[in-house]
Amino acid sequence: MSVEIYQHSFANGLTLLVEQMPHVRSAAFNFLIPAGCVHDPPEQLGLANLLSDLITRGAGKRSSKELTLALDELGLDRDESSGTLHLRIWGSTLAKNLVPALGLYADIVRRPLLPEEELPPVQDLALLELEGLEDEPRQKVMVEVKKRYFPPPLGRDRRGTPEGIQRTTIEAIRQFHQRMVQPRQSILSIAGNVEWKQILDAVEQLYGDWQPQPPVTYTLEAPLPSRDHLTKETKQTQIGIAYDSVPITHPDYYAAIAAVNVLSGGMSSRLFTEVREKRGLCYAVWASYQTMKDRACVIGYAGTTNERAQETLDVLLSVIDQLKEGVTEDEVQRMKAGLKSSLIMQEESTSARAGSMASDWYFLGRIRSFDEIQAAIDGLTADRIVEHVRAFPPRSLTLVTLGPKPLTLDA
């Protein structure tokens, strides 16, 4: 399958990636800027998240209202959010509106007004969001698992803490923006019915003179205890686990995602079959692979009635443990069919392509071709997957439960 992908790195460190998709009418862009919550000052946890809200409240010559109106008139669906490592700005609209949108985003990214009077409402919203997490037990347990699996500050939740949100000042946010929101290591990816030359010219004009700042690092701290229970009077107990895997840069990467796919790919995968279909223990159960540049993990989840929570945890862990005993040829075929389908269907989605290009560039410094990924998937065998699982067993398990009573782990 031939796709037209273009790449250009500007002198200031910004990388532009474009995939031309002439058969669609839309276009999507994805901006990754290395200004995630990992850089929040310890006294102001939640700062990057506040910035992601404040950044669209006026920019360039436009007030907050004028800017929102201009974005709406372009028919943009959009989101600005703070991740662990990146500030992510995403938008999707009709292809003909993409270049004007990039113009508005140049103001948002480079020249936000960050008005002082807008900080209190943004803080109120952030506090409400933190409070709202208490009414979302499924999300809450995942936030807590990541906090305990990844060493601080990598496990940080973007929402921060009530104290951190309240202690953040407009000066701190402006400084953070000045220092962190910069072209060095930033990636702008665009996919849709666009023309490379036109985009390149527009981006050069809008972002070419953006001044880089020195790179910023962070230091890892000692991890938190890996087991915890949060007591709450709920009807269901939420179970979240995490264990080590290999990152995308590792030679075992495809075997690792294949192993997770055997556990939790389609509905015939092991977790769904053993936990839900055969035992009726829960409605939702899954495992997923998460990677950073230098580390990766498998995250697992199940939510179940309190009385059957211990059984659910026991079955969940034993299914994962049994992977090392072998994988059938049929499972390998199903895993391959599933991965191939998603790979091809991704080609129909402008936002999926924009996201995927940015992520490849960030992790690998290049964009994997369709054929490369396809060949790697085709090359997987049952033996190869089992070999990987044995070499990287689910050790050092992180376990967080949320519900009326804690659960126990077999030694």
Added chain:
Amino acid sequence: MPFHHTVLPNGLTLIGESNPQARSVALGFFVKTGARDETPEVSGVTHFLEHMIFKGTPRRTALQVNEDFDRIGANYNAYTSEENTVFHASILPEYLPQAVDILADILRPSLREEDFDMEKKVIIEEIGMYDDQPMWATYDVAKQTFFGDHPLGKSVLGTKESIGQLQCAQMRDYFQRRYVSSNIVVVATGRIEWPDLVRMIETHCAPWPDQPTQRALPPGPKTRAFKLIQKPTVHQEHCFLLSQGPDAKSPLRYAAEILATAIGDDTGSRIYWALIDPGLVEAADFSVHEYAGTGAYYGYFCGEPDSTTPCLDIYLNLLREVQKDGLTEAEIRTTKSKLASRIVRGNERPMGRMQALGFQWTYLGQYRTVDDDLASIDSVTSDHIRELLDVHPIDEPTIVALGPLEKMTAPYNES
């Protein structure tokens, strides 16, 4: 993109739109049955049956159904609403024969007793999961309070009790009455060859039985109500505001989309500026849902329990203002751009297009191109908005709040 339409002798309707540029095919079976078609004794049976459809046939066990779907890398699922049960799959074009074979087979399920008992546990887990999410719990109560005895007031999931007492024989009876060929529409989009698809569907579905089905379409509720439900374990107060809107066939439905988006979209709407921008609530929106025979506007917000009353006042004042003055020309123009972009993007991939086609056919019995929809949105004027507001006022909603609040005064004299 060419449209296709074929009706089999047993009444099964097939529609499709082919797109040779697509890389995938989306296939859906739209069964016109939902919670509104249930009697109170079998509350939740439609949704439970949707789960049971995946539990196997004389040719396949439950595990084989899932394995066969996964073997062709299908992205498949199903959902149940008040009015429809939809089974759908995205596949690569070369796997269409297998996808038809599986979907058509599972729609004639065995409904085995032992599978029924096992799946009952999963359904009860699903009810528990939604119970722990106050927004959904509030939504269900709000819908029941607003619709009252109207069939649309029924819960899609049912209750722990109704599901607990349900018998497999009752489900079989419901299946036989509702999953008949003239009550089902097969929809396909993407890279399809129509004659091939018709042949495949014929091979599998020609023997499906048919019989007439009925659905009562009473008018929507006319009275309003106020209800506060105290739940001390919940952190925030969740509040819904419901009023009657146009039905799915109403010529005013495009005006209603514009009205609802201008009032309650997640960016740049009236609600956004009044409640979210100043940081008064965590979330707030306003949307319209067109059903068969009636429709409803759903307003929602959640936030600090103590600020519920002032926020509700702001929300209601805003609705009164729109009711009195309508929308501005500028608001109508901006909202049209938003909706045009959403329509194009929502219909770009075969799965989105398949869903749109299925709903058009189910509710209107009509095929509309993307450009037809764009033209309809574009033709809405402020006069249409005025007419819509006069027919379906939005300023006297039914209000339901759920959360830690012990007391709250109704913002109007209850009728």
